[in-house]
Amino acid sequence: MSNYHLDHLQHLETEAIHIMREVAGEFERPALLFSGGKDSICLLRLAEKAFRPSEFPMPLLNVDTGHHFPELNEFRDRRAKQLGAKLIVRTVEDAIAKGIAMPAPGEISRNRLQIPTLLAAIDEFRFDCCIGGARRDEEKARAKERFFSFRDSFGQWDPKNQRPEIWNLYNGRLNPGENMRVFPISNWTEMDVWEYIQREQLEVPSIYFSHQRLCVRRAGQWLPVNALQPPKPGEDVRELVVRVRTIGDIISTGCVESPASTTADIIAEIAAARVTERGSRADDKSSEAAMEDRKKAGYF
Amino acid sequence: MPNFSPYPFMPLNTASPLPVDILRFNTCGSVDDGKSTLIGRLLYDSKSLMEDQIEALERSADITGGGQINLANLTDGLRAEREQGITIDVAYRYFATPRRKFIIADTPGHVQYTRNMVTGASLANLSIVLVDARLGVIEQSRRHTAIAALLRIPHLVVAVNKMDLVGWSEARFLEIRAQFEEFLPRLDIKDVKFIPMSALNGDNVVDASPHTPWYVGPTLLGHLETVHIASDWNLNGFRLPVQWVNRPNNPTDAALHDFRGFSGQIAGGIVRVGQKIIAFPAGLTTTVKQIWTFDGPVQEVFCPQSVTLVLEHDIDISRGSMLVGLDAHLPGSHADLQAEVCWMHSRPLQPGKKYFLKHTTHTVQVAITEIVSKLNLDTLESGAAPTELAMNDIGEIRLRAAKPLVFDGYATNRLTGSFILIEPGTNATVAAGMMRPPRESVKTENADYVI
Numbered sequence: 156m157s158n159y160h161l162d163h164l165q166h167l168e169t170e171a172i173h174i175m176r177e178v179a180g181e182f183e184r185p186a187l188l189f190s191g192g193k194d195s196i197c198l199l200r201l202a203e204k205a206f207r208p209s210e211f212p213m214p215l216l217n218v219d220t221g222h223h224f225p226e227l228n229e230f231r232d233r234r235a236k237q238l239g240a241k242l243i244v245r246t247v248e249d250a251i252a253k254g255i256a257m258p259a260p261g262e263i264s265r266n267r268l269q270i271p272t273l274l275a276a277i278d279e280f281r282f283d284c285c286i287g288g289a290r291r292d293e294e295k296a297r298a299k300e301r302f303f304s305f306r307d308s309f310g311q312w313d314p315k316n317q318r319p320e321i322w323n324l325y326n327g328r329l330n331p332g333e334n335m336r337v338f339p340i341s342n343w344t345e346m347d348v349w350e351y352i353q354r355e356q357l358e359v360p361s362i363y364f365s366h367q368r369l370c371v372r373r374a375g376q377w378l379p380v381n382a383l384q385p386p387k388p389g390e391d392v393r394e395l396v397v398r399v400r401t402i403g404d405i406i407s408t409g410c411v412e413s414p415a416s417t418t419a420d421i422i423a424e425i426a427a428a429r430v431t432e433r434g435s436r437a438d439d440k441s442s443e444a445a446m447e448d449r450k451k452a453g454y455f
Numbered sequence: 456m457p458n459f460s461p462y463p464f465m466p467l468n469t470a471s472p473l474p475v476d477i478l479r480f481n482t483c484g485s486v487d488d489g490k491s492t493l494i495g496r497l498l499y500d501s502k503s504l505m506e507d508q509i510e511a512l513e514r515s516a517d518i519t520g521g522g523q524i525n526l527a528n529l530t531d532g533l534r535a536e537r538e539q540g541i542t543i544d545v546a547y548r549y550f551a552t553p554r555r556k557f558i559i560a561d562t563p564g565h566v567q568y569t570r571n572m573v574t575g576a577s578l579a580n581l582s583i584v585l586v587d588a589r590l591g592v593i594e595q596s597r598r599h600t601a602i603a604a605l606l607r608i609p610h611l612v613v614a615v616n617k618m619d620l621v622g623w624s625e626a627r628f629l630e631i632r633a634q635f636e637e638f639l640p641r642l643d644i645k646d647v648k649f650i651p652m653s654a655l656n657g658d659n660v661v662d663a664s665p666h667t668p669w670y671v672g673p674t675l676l677g678h679l680e681t682v683h684i685a686s687d688w689n690l691n692g693f694r695l696p697v698q699w700v701n702r703p704n705n706p707t708d709a710a711l712h713d714f715r716g717f718s719g720q721i722a723g724g725i726v727r728v729g730q731k732i733i734a735f736p737a738g739l740t741t742t743v744k745q746i747w748t749f750d751g752p753v754q755e756v757f758c759p760q761s762v763t764l765v766l767e768h769d770i771d772i773s774r775g776s777m778l779v780g781l782d783a784h785l786p787g788s789h790a791d792l793q794a795e796v797c798w799m800h801s802r803p804l805q806p807g808k809k810y811f812l813k814h815t816t817h818t819v820q821v822a823i824t825e826i827v828s829k830l831n832l833d834t835l836e837s838g839a840a841p842t843e844l845a846m847n848d849i850g851e852i853r854l855r856a857a858k859p860l861v862f863d864g865y866a867t868n869r870l871t872g873s874f875i876l877i878e879p880g881t882n883a884t885v886a887a888g889m890m891r892p893p894r895e896s897v898k899t900e901n902a903d904y905v906i
Contacts, residue, residue, distance in 0.1 A: 159690055159725065159757045163477045163556045172761035173720040176698040180774045180816060204749040205718070205761070208711050209703040291547045298546045314544060319574040319799055321887040322873045323720070324813050328882040342558055344549045 164351055168201065171339035173323060174302055175205040175286065178337050179212045181327035182284040189215040189242070191231035192402045193348055193359055194288030197340060199238060200355050214241040216285065218273050220265035221248045222383065222404035230360040245276040263383060265404055274310045277334060284327070284335040292344045302341050308332035345400075346425050353418045365398050365416045376409035475551075478684055481560040481575040483603075484585030485595035489616045493585065493654035493675075494548055494561055500661035501676060503550035545575040554680045569847040570799035572602055573887050577873075580684045581610040583675075588621045588651075592634040598832045600635070604642035605795060605849065605889065607869060609687050611647045612678065619653040623666040641835045646682070650675055688758050693724030693732065693780025694863070694871050696815030697772055701747075701763050716747050716763040717772055722815065722870035723863075724780055725757040726764070733899060734770050735777045735788065735861040740899075741768040759870075775817035777861045777871075786871065787893020790859045793827070795851050796844070800878065800885035803843040804852070810885065812856060814874040820857040821876070827851040851891075864892030 161169065178185050187202060189195045202211050215235055219228065235242035247265045250256040250272040258268060277285065291298045301317050303325045318326050327335060340348070352359060370377035372391035378384075384406050386392045397410035398421075415421045482490045497503075548559040560575030576582055582603040586596050603611055613635055621627045628651045639647060650659055651667050652675060658664030661676045673681070701716035726732070726743060733740050745765040746753050756762045764778065772778075779786060798804050804823060812821040828837040829850040837851065844850045865872030876886035 159688075160476070160685060161760070163475050166477045166759075169720060169759055169761045173698070176718055176720075176761070177816075180699050206699075206701070207749050208705075208714060208716075208747070209701050292549045295546075298548065299544045317544065318884045319570045319875075319887070321574055321577040321875055321884075322870060323578070324815075324873065324875045326813065326875060326877055326882065326884045328811070328877055330882065342547070342549070344551075346551070347556075 164347060164354060167340070167343050167347055168204070168351070170323075170342065171201045172205045174325070174337060174339040175201055177325050177327065178284055178286055179206065181325075182335070184280065184282050185213040185284040185286065186216040186243070186280065186282045187211070187213050187286040188288070189217055189231065189235065190288075190402070191217075191227045191234065191360055192288070193352060193363060194290065194340060194343075196234070196357055196359055197343070197348055197351055198286065198288045199234065199240075200351075200357055201339060203238070211238070211240050213286070214243050214280075216243045216245070216276060216280075216282070218269050218276065219244050219246045219248075220269055220404050221246060222265050222406055224360070224362055224379075224402065224405050224408075226360045226362050227402055230358075234358075243276070243280065245272055245279075247272050250275060264407060266407070270310070277310070282334070283329055284337055286337045286339060288340055289338045290343050290345075290348070291341050297341075300338065300341070302338055303327060304336040304338065305329075306334040306336060308334075310334060312336075346422070349418060349422050349425060353422060359418075360402070362399050362402065363421070365396055365414050365420075367394060368397050368410060369393070370395050370397060370410055377412070379405055379408065379410060381405045475553075475555055476684065477556045477558060478581065478679060478682070479558045479560070479579045480581040480583060480679065481562050481572070481579045482583045482585060483562050483572050483576070483599040484587075484614075484616075485593060488585040488587050489654045490561060490585055493583075493614065493616065493652075493660065494559055496654045496657055496660045497559075497676065498548065498550055500657055501550055501552060545571045552676070552680055557679065569598070569602070569797070570887075572599060573606065573797050573799070576603060576606055576608060577887065579606075579608050580687050581612060581679070581682060582608045583612045583614050585614045585616050586631060588615050588617045588627055588631065591631050594833060596635075597638060597835065600639070600644075601642060601830070601832055601835055601849070602797070604644050605797070607643070607866065609646065609684070610682050611644050612675065613647065613649045614654075614675065615649060615651045616654050618651045618658065618667070619656060623651075623664075625667075625669040628670075638835055648672065648678055650678065689723040689868050689870070690725055690758060691723065692783040692785075692863070692868070693726045693730075693778070694722040694758075694786070694868065695719045695726070695762070695764065695778040696722055696817070696871070697774055697776040697778065698816045700773060714765070715769070716765050717776075717778065718761070718763045719778075719816065720761045721756060721758040723758050723868045724783065725755060726780060727755045731781050732766075732778050733781055734766075734772050735779060735786075735897070736859070737770050737772065737776070738897075739768070739770050740781070741766045741770060743767075775815075777815065777817075779861070781899065784863075784867070785896040785899065786861050786863045787895060788859045788861045788897045789893060790856045791824075792821075792854045792856060792860065792862075793851065793891040794854065794874070794888045795830075795849065795865075795891070796876070796886045796888045798844040798846060798848045798850070798886050800883055801846050802878070802885070803845045804848075804850075804886065805843045809879065811877040811879060812854070812860075812874050812888075813877060814860050814862060815871060817860070818877075819860065821854045823852055824855050825853040827853060861897070862890050862893065865889035867892065 247268045255275045256268040256271040289297055301320050369380040371380050371386045395412055398413045399408050415424045484490050546561040550557050562572040562575035584599050615628055615631050632649050651670050652659040659674045663674055696719050697717045698719040701718050703711040703714050705711035728743050730743050743764055744767045746756055747763040806823050809822045811818050826840050829841045831838045863871045872890040874888040875884050878885045
């Protein structure tokens with residue numbers, strides 16, 4: 156073996172940096188979607204590697220559903236400040252108040268309402284491209300999405316009419332009103348993300364690690380007890396030692412029982428895991444085509 | 456394996472002590488050759504499936520009746536596909552063994568979706584062409600093999616599938632192999648492996664089959680784990696297409712105030728601090744002053760690393776410029792180009808039409824001046840010049856660019872010898888192009904240091 160060898164993480168890294176810089180080179184007004192979750196934490200490190208010593212040539216954008224874990228928002232704000240990045244937050248609450256997002260009667264989940272909130276933010280700042288941390292190993296519909304995912308003027312993804320992506324040549328050309336979503340870590344797996352966090356010694360929100368939490372058993376999952384959907388009489392409520400594998404809203408994020416308290420523990424746990432990551436997200440379980448439908452409507 | 460880190464400043468990852476690499480491969484074949492089943496089998500037998508994925512498989516088996524798990528359901532991801540029972544777009548899958556990580560592009564065999572095969576295969580190290588043992592070589596097998604050869608995918612596997620349906624006949628296997636060997640010499644593929652298998656039953660996919668005592672080669676996974684890919688990247692002739700000029704313009708930090716770096720992904724070769732390079736299109740020579748990385752300065756970087764170079768002299772360099780090493784072969788610089796293209800759009804290519812051409816980090820306007828020939832996928836020979844190239848046609852064309860391009864022949868460098876064509880207005884990506892070698896290399900006698 157020669158010395159001119161990149162291991163798998165270095166390959167994934169160089170590919171992702173290339174894509175980040177293509178965005179900076181091809182778009183007028185890009186933004187980077189930063190939630191504070193592990194995938195977008197990797198994106199920020201990749202942005203540092205792509206653009207330092209300059210400032211990031213794009214602001215960070217987050218759609219706050221109002222149902223976020225408080226630990227997540229605290230981390231989001233702190234990390235943006237550390238990096239000297241501009242952080243724009245648009246809330247579903249506010250979008251509802253302005254009539255941009257309309258909850259259905261009795262609709263508690265904010266999943267669907269994130270979509271008009273994001274699209275309104277794209278309009279407001281005239282963003283032509285949003286970088287996101289989606290990965291193809293997460294879900295079947297994402298497995299078919301390009302790095303540069305074209306959205307029409309309604310923000311919709313058309314899986315049957317995607318631009319061919321050949322070599323490392325990405326077609327970022329848009330007409331007015333159209334938009335691109337770009338996913339630099341498309342080729343990363345959950346394991347790659349954690350190995351990268353370990354190698355780069357990146358901080359992640361505390362809820363990824365083992366902690367004590369009051370949980371309620373619903374639809375085969377342990378959900379965090381919260382004020383929005385308090386336990387009903389007869390429901391199984393327990394104090395458990397848990398962590399989250401993927402962060403969604405507090406009402407839909409399943410907790411897994413785990414003693415993993417370091418990144419190395421998590422890597423060992425994933426290596427032995429028997430359930431995929433999105434298996435702990437109630438929002439994807441509703442139907443096999445749940446994600447496909449949400450993406451077509453303009454989801455991240 | 457030696458214990459080293461290619462980034463001297465980066466400690467080895469303690470969680471995985473052996474450096475592993477990535478093998479990208481794609482699967483192609485015609486409808487019902489069992490591509491999706493093969494991928495499902497690789498994931499299933501290499502224990503890369505999780506409980507909930509198996510659960511979802513079993514759930515859909517119960518609903519659709521029969522009770523038999525359909526491995527193809529793992530990759531047929533979109534509802535439209537499940538309804539039609541075909542794969543309509545490239546799906547990417549990931550799995551790892553202790554030896555390697557794998558990125559699979561599942562590319563469909565439908566005639567009208569050849570563009571997706573090119574998408575899935577363009578960066579692959581290896582292509583798997585599936586053949587139904589009952590049918591042998593059909594037009595699709597030739598087409599897919601030809602595309603793999605055209606894209607210069609270094610390794611090819613011919614998976615002779617459904618061997619159970621021909622009674623595990625060695626004679627049939629050898630017959631199909633002979634059918635391939637009739638046309639393979641006309642294609643430039645260096646490494647071809649034939650493997651008899653049954654993806655449905657798992658024979659010779661991950662585990663060796665008891666039905667093929669006459670076959671002494673590796674299983675498919677065994678081959679994927681060991682095929683030599685370290686020399687698949689081009690380390691000969693330094694090329695850096697500039698993606699982004701890094702100018703911090705930081706008035707408070709003296710070190711950053713004048714910082715001017717050129718960022719990009721190395722498309723070929725190796726570069727060291729102190730090395731002489733030439734910047735195109737300026738045509739001026741300078742030396743590498745510093746290789747800047749987020750993790751600290753380094754002395755040497757190589758393809759395909761993403762880097763930032765600081766140069767000795769202040770030369771006019773911007774996105775689309777190319778930095779080139781003077782130590783090896785030089786690229787060409789021409790506005791009149793000749794290339795092979797795979798046409799990917801329902802509106803045909805015709806002489807006189809204008810497009811945008813994206814080559815490395817550079818986009819220029821081009822006009823098609825001539826269609827030279829069209830490749831006949833049955834004979835694999837070039838036929839007379841047609842009046843147009845239709846969707847899925849492969850042909851040789853001449854183009855004229857608004858400005859000269861600095862490029863290599865595709866056979867020399869896949870990254871500096873490739874381009875896409877974009878239709879103005881719709882912005883559709885309509886072609887994948889592969890440059891013919893330049894007529895002559897750039898002359899450097901006029902290149903001089905800037906004063």
